[in-house]
Amino acid sequence: MWNDQAAAPEACATLRRTMGRQLVRTRLASGFASSARVAAKSGALTGIARNEVGVVTLPGGRAHAVAVFTRSLPDQSTDGRAVDALEKRI
Secondary structure (H helix, E strand, C coil): CCCCCCHHHHHHHHHHHHHHHHCCCCCCCHHHCCCEEEEEEEECCCCCCCEEEEECCCCCCCCCEEEEEEEEHHHHHHHHHHHHHHHHCC
C-alpha cells in the first residue's frame, strides 16, 4: 500500500488516508512520540486478543511497518470458549 503496488495507486492512497485518520491513540501510537505519524488499523477478539498493524513515520520521514499482537491469559478472559478456540489455532 505504501508503494502503490498492492492495488491501483488511487486505491492505495485512499487506504493510506483512511489509516492515517486512526482515532485510537492508546495502542500502537502510544509507543511513539506525538511527533510521529501513525497510520494503523486495530482489531480485537473481545476479552482475548488485541492487535494493530500500521506504518509509523518518524519526524525525519523514515517509515517503519509495525505489527503488534497480544492476547489475554485464559483465566483473564471473559469467554472461555473463545479462548479454547484460539488456543487450538496457535
